[in-house]
Amino acid sequence: MHKELPWLADNAQLELKYKKGKTPLSHRNWPEEPVPVITESLIQTLGDEILQREGSKENISWQYEQCSAEWHEDIIRAISLIGEHKPSVSARTMAVLTCIANNNSAQLLDEIVQQEGLEYATGVVIARQFIARRYESDPQVVTLQHQDEGYGYGYRSETYNEFDLRLRKHLSLAEESCWQRCADKLIAALPVIPIVRRPFIALLLPEKPEIANELVGLECPRTHFHSKEWLKVVATDPRAVRILEHYWSQDIFSDREASYMSHENHFGYAACAALLREQGLAAIPRLAIYAHKEDCGSLLVQINHPLVIRTLLLVADKNKPSLQRVAKYSKNFPHATLAALAELLALKAPPARPGYPILEDKKLPAQQKTRDEYWRMSLQTLIAIQPQLAEEVRPWLSAEAQTVLDSYVSVPPKAVIDSSDNSKLPAILVSPPWRKGKKKASASYFSLPEITLAPQAYWSPHERWTQKQQTAINHFSAIPFNERLACRGMDTFLRELGFELPRWKFYEFIITGQLDALNIQQLQAYTAIGQLNYYQAQQAEYRHYREDAASALLAEDSTALIQGWRTFQRKFNYSDEKRWSAWNLYLIAQMPREMAVSCWQQIVEADFYYTGVEYLLSVLGTDALPGLNIAYARHPKEIFPLLMNYGATELALPVARVWRRFAAQRNLARQWILQWPEHTATALIPLIFAKSGDNREAALSALLLLYKEGHGELLQTVANRWEIPALWPALEQLLTQNPLDNYPTRIAKAPDFWQPALWRRPRLISNDQPLTDNALEIIGEMLSFTQGGHFYCGLEQLKTFCQPQTLAAFVWDLFTAWQQAGAPAKDNWAFLALSIFGDESTVRDLMPLILAWPQEGKSARAVSGLNILTQIGNDMAPMQLHHISQRAKSRPLRDSAMEYLQTVADNRGLSQEELEDRLVPTLGLDNPQALIFDFGPRQFSVRFDENLNPVIYDQQNVRQKSVPRLRADDDPLKAPEALTQLKGLKKDATQVSKNLLPRLETALRTTRRWSLADFHSLFVNHPFTRLVAQRLIWGIYPANEPRLLLNAFRVAAEGEFCNVQDEPIILPPDALIGIAHPLEMSAEMRSEFAQLFADYEIMPPVRQLTRRTVLLTPDEATSSNLNRWEGKSATVGQLMGMRYKGWEPGYEDAFFYKLGEYRLVLKFSPGFHHYNADSKALMSFSSLRVYRDNKSVTFAEIDAFDLSEALSTPDVIFH
Known part of the structure; x- marks a missing residue:
């Protein structure tokens, strides 16, 4: 029986939906809508803007010497028509006029076609390929130049403007005879058009792909021929398309605005849509290099064909949207997805990932392994969700792909314990409250008016300013505002305020108080006025603006001062009022208070750059609150820490939202709520009894925190201010409800990536049985309740009933599935689950991902990963945080890791050095059986060498060269788990020793000392560092003279402290302990310790007795x-x-x-x-x-x- 193909035929015409306001480039087969009639004349106003700005043509320097003589007549004619009525002129003269006016609008070409005809407009477009207006920083200079192959085409060598490309639209609408004449004219001009512009002619004539096919062979020896990439839009010859694979740097199929990295492109999406419409599935291979970009990817994801999803799969690891597109495609077109996955997995050598960035050879195996695992998991998930797909797709698969498919279909389902046996399960997995059929009791409703509570500001008298901040504060607060204005002079004062200097020089010289160190030449080079030396008119304007700003300062008129700043920036800094300079808030803080407050509010309203905000807020106090609210709305992440110093009711809800939803700043939110409980209660109690929603949930979460932290009486006091007797009982009922009843009213549907039956299941402690499918679904629902690091309390029961390593494995598989689905932000709970159930293996596996994410454009996820490491809280997590803070390639990531470590140190009341001492994990070695690994018939043990490297021995005490592999006769349950633990221990121990040994070396070099209690806890009683302590010679030093060695000893294997005669000694309780330096010991003592270590075959982990010493004559x-x-x-x-x-x-x-x-x-x-x-x-x-x-x-x-x-x-x- 013939079966219908489950995807598009190879020759099918593609039907695509386009983004709002976007259409493909037109074609004579698809001309689209007609061009509207132009009623406003643009031709007659060409060039008038120049006259309006400069007054007359005589004030302008017209430079066109670089153009050939044949163009001079047309250029002179065009200049003469500026400001005059423009009669019919030659196409070349019209081209010059459009270039002088810098008018590249589609409407202008529409008007030219409307007035002069399509053939004339074609001549104008051809002429424009020979001439361009060069950018000049002086507005009084207009330079026209002929196209030079070596120079390229300025900003237009690799992209096209609306005026020129609009001709394609008119050609698609033209009558056949007119189109033929225009096409002939374009083709006739090709040999003389500059080479880098010829691809544009092919783009105008998609009906003649032979032009593009021929142009592929052209080369331009004097410049990079990047514009050849545009031939991909119309070329049809397979040989030509293969040659064009080497051209991709201009990213022609993506829309973008101009930046310092690239030119603008307003036709990328339209070009991609046109290519797919005109050439169908034959166009897919050439789009592979662009498939991870938004414009191209959004079109490909609509096409139901295995070739398309194969392309999307090959680029899925390039960015998060690419992964999300694959997940969307898999859901919409499962047949094509399954076919592509099976064919990919059947290949002996999988295809390389197309496009940039090119992976280094050494990274290819790891990348391919990750990609292969992703494909296998995706195929397994598809078959699990829709098992019928295998048979429906099989007829169209190759024999090799069918074999791959059979290997997945034939796998028997995992055994699951009887769901009716609930005796060993925790209660939450048997009867969760949201599944009992009872609706949550609706809260009482009260319409509560706002109660006014005066805002407060508190700045500690011991506020810790950084060294840079303190330098700026000392410099700008040294003398009062008016006195500074008088003695420094207006020019200098304005520079200090932020006028003139670019931001990078402002921070280098102004904020550091080094302005006076600049000489005249440096000021001329750095300041805006200095950069206008050649433009006398602008110098005069600058002086005018400076005088206006000076008058505003003297009059204490903040509005005029801000307007003067805005005008100055627009005039002198490329019309960008925010780009050039920054406001000096250290100096604004010295202004009269009313003026300072007004300036601050206007600066944040305009979103200007500024520096010194912490100091300004400390000076203005609560007067700065309105501006602070605006600043927080614009830049919440950066401004949020500044809210800690303010208690205000308008801040309570934003802080409560952070407390509930954003794990990264959750600790700061908690600090604010507990620091300002009255303001929190006053603002949030009315929201508790308002309409259900995020605001109510955030308010309840914050008030629950206050209640749990002992602020119940205050909450009652605040509630009684509304004078409603029933209010406090209703509020108290909400605050004291069973925590298990604190779940969302609406429970969202599980995401598509939630396939727990495919993952490693949690197992019960009591009987080692895996959890049932129903229990896994309940766990998923509980995890989905997570908001901003707040977990549903029922999850804690799982820790009591389930084996912790199996919970860690389960949430790691969940996290992996979330990542492979494109890490959707709304399901971020799958990531946060690692922080509640993660263990040492989680930390170990998460760290390399955190290090890699910033390079993949996932810096925010990397910072969230740091927070998760902190929340996991085991011994390994702080050590890995320290490793990231020292070794990460990303500077912001290193800084974030240091902040988390500093928070940990502050919470424990430790210095950074003391915290590092406590970063050494036990690695589970406090359990005597931790170094024995049972494979069933085989057992292995681990010992550590002098460098703390783990060495593996078998039962016959034979040293193993590497980690043992699994064998057929090994226990199927014990061996895999033992191997995983053995690999983990080896990896962790290596990492720990890499951190520990250099610190011990530094401690010896810097004569570090420890108290006796710390020595015991950090070295003697610690199961891992004890191994090091037993291989070093330690010194006893008096507390009042830590450089004087009283005695030396070693730590014996039995835990005793033995002197150089190997006799036990008792350490003085008030003594300090340190690693003894060889120069502190006599030659006789060094010799005796050396003999003692040789007798016991002790190898020190660092050079101690053999240390090189240098004594001066x-x-x-x-x-x-x-x-x-x-x-x-x-x-x-x-x-x-x-x-x-x-x-x-x-x-x-x-x-x-x-x-x-x-x-x-x-x-x-x-x-x-x-x-x-x-x-x-x-x-x-x-x-x-x-x-x-x-x-x-x-x-x-x-x-x-x-x-x-x-x-x-x-x-x-x-x-």
Whole structure:
């Protein structure tokens, strides 16, 4: 029986829906709507704008010497017509007029066609391909130039404007004879049109694809021939299309506005739609390189064919919208999707991902593995949802694809425990309250008027300003406003306020108080007036604006001052009033209060750049609130931390929304609510009894926080202010309801990616049985209740009843499915689920994703990942946060990780150094069985070498070269789990040792000391760091003299502390403990410890007894310049390695080493650029000097131990 093809035939005409206001480029087969009649004359006004601006043509410098002589007559004629009535002129003269006027509108061409005819308009468009107006920064200069192949076509070499391309529309509507004459004229002009413009002629004549096919072979030796990419829109010859694959940089099928990175393109979507309409499925291969872009992807996702989804699958990992398009396509066209997936998985060598960015060879295996897993999961999900698809698609699959399909269809369904056996399940999974059939009791309704509560502002007298902020505050608050205005002068004051200097120079010189350090030449180079040296008219205008701004300052007229700023920016900075400069709020804070408040509000209303907002708010207090509300509405993420200092009822709801919905700033929201409970209650109680919705849920969440934190009496006091007796009982009932009843009124349908039957199931602790399908659905519903990091309380029951590692595996599979579905924001709960059920394996797997996301344009997700690491809260999470803060390529990500770490440190009352001591996880080694891994018939154990690297041994005590592989005779349940745990331990231990050993090296170098209690908790009793502590020699130091070694000892395997005679000793309770430096020990002690370590076969993890030490001679000690390495050389690579030993790169020929108030300066020659250096290049030692307060001193002033540590590194590389 013949079956109907479940997708479009290969030769089908595509029927597409287009974006609102968008249509394909016209074609004679699809001419679309006729052109409307133009009633307003644009021709007669061409060039008039220039006269209005400059007064007369004599004030303008007309430059057209670069044009050939044959054009001069037309240019002179066009100039003479500016401001005059324009009669019928030649097509070339009309082309010049349009260029002078910079009028590229479609309406102008419509009027030309309407008045002069299509053939004339064709001549105008042809003439425009030879001439262009060059951009000039001086508005009094108009430069016309002939097209130069080497110069390209200015901003128009790779894209086209509305005027020229509008001709295609008129040609599609023309009668056949007229079209033929116009086409002949265009084709006849081709040989003389500049090469880079010839693709445009092919674009105008889609009915003649042979033009494009022929132009593909053209080359332009003097310029990049990027415009050839446009031939893809009309070329039909397969050979030509293959050649065009190498041209993609102009992204011709995407609409965009101009930027400093690219030219504008207003016809990308229309060109892509036209190509698909004209060539159908034959066009799909050439669109592969553009398929991840919005315009192209939005068209492809409508086409039901395996070739299309194959293309979308190949680019799915490029960005989030691409993944979402695949998910949408899979839902709409499952047959085509299943066919494409089966064919892809059947390939021996999967196709490469098309287009930019090109993956490095070393990253290809990992990328292909990830992509292969994604395809397999997608196929498995499709078959699970619609099992009938396999048979419906099979007839159209290749034999290899059918084999792949059979391997999935034949897999038996996973066994599930009897859903009727609920005795071992937690109550929430048996009878969840939202499934009981009872409607939630509706809350009482009260129409409560607003109650006024005066706003408050609080700034701690010990407000911690950064060094840069304090410098700016000291500089601009040193003298009063009027006095500063008088003594600094108006020009300088305006510069300090933010006029003239570009933002980057403003921050460099103004905010740092370095304006006076600029000389006249620098001021001329940096300021706006200095950049107008050649434009006398604009200099006069500038002085006029400056005088207006000065008058506004003297009159304390903030409105005039802001208007003066706006006019100045528009006039002198490319008509962009926000782009150039920034307001100095440090200085505005010194203005009279009313003027400062008004300026602040107008600045945020206009959304200008500014700096110093924290200080201004501290000065203005509650008067700044109206402006602060506007600033928060425009930039909530940046402004939200500033709300902490203000208690105001209008802030309560925005903060409550953050508390409920946004995990990243949830802690700040909590802080505000608890800091301003009265304002919170006053604003939010009326919302509790209003209409259901997000505002009510946010208000209830905030008030519940207040109630749980002991503010019940205050809530009652505030509620009683409405003088409604029933109000407080109703509110109290809401606040004391069963937490299990706090679920949404409407429960959303599960997303398409929710397929828990395909994932690793949570298992019960009591009987090791997996959860039922129904239980998994309930878990999904509970997880979907999540808002901003607030989890439904029923999820906590799962932690009691389910094995934690299985819960972690389940939510990781959920997270993976969410990612593969394009990470839809509305289902972000699938990501947040990691923070409640994640474990060490979650942290381990999440960290590389967090590091990679910023490079993929997913910086916000990376920051959310940091928050999830913080919320997981196990030993591994802080360590990985520290790793990210040190090693991430993304600077913002490193900074965010440092902020999270600082928050953790502040919450624990620790310094950064003390926190790092506590970042070492136990790795589960406090369990004696943690180092034994049971594979069933085989067992393996792990020990650690001197570098803390895990070493694996079998039952016969034979060291294994690598992690063992699974064998057929291994236990099918125990072995996979043991292997996973073994791999995890190996990976985690390696990561921990990479962080721990350098810190111990630094502790030895910097003579770090610990209290006895910290020594016990951090080293002796810690199951992992104990392994290190037993391989080091420790010193005992008096608390009042931490550099004086009283005694040395080691930590024995039994936990005893043994001295150099290997005799047990008792550590003094008030002593400090540190890693003993060899210079602190006598030669005899060092020798005896060395023998003791040799006897016990102890290998220290860092160089201690064998440490290189450097002691100066008496002559060297009394000198300020050390020259013992004179005549020696070191490579650049060796010098750069000094960074890990405390040395910091300075100038091109120097490194620095800080020792408290002293600084060592190592000089070498000839020097090198740190960002571009040959690591093997030799640098000769020049000098090593010591300074204190920038004055030269002798080496004798520095502690001998510290000096030895500093000099040991150059002693190694220059030795």
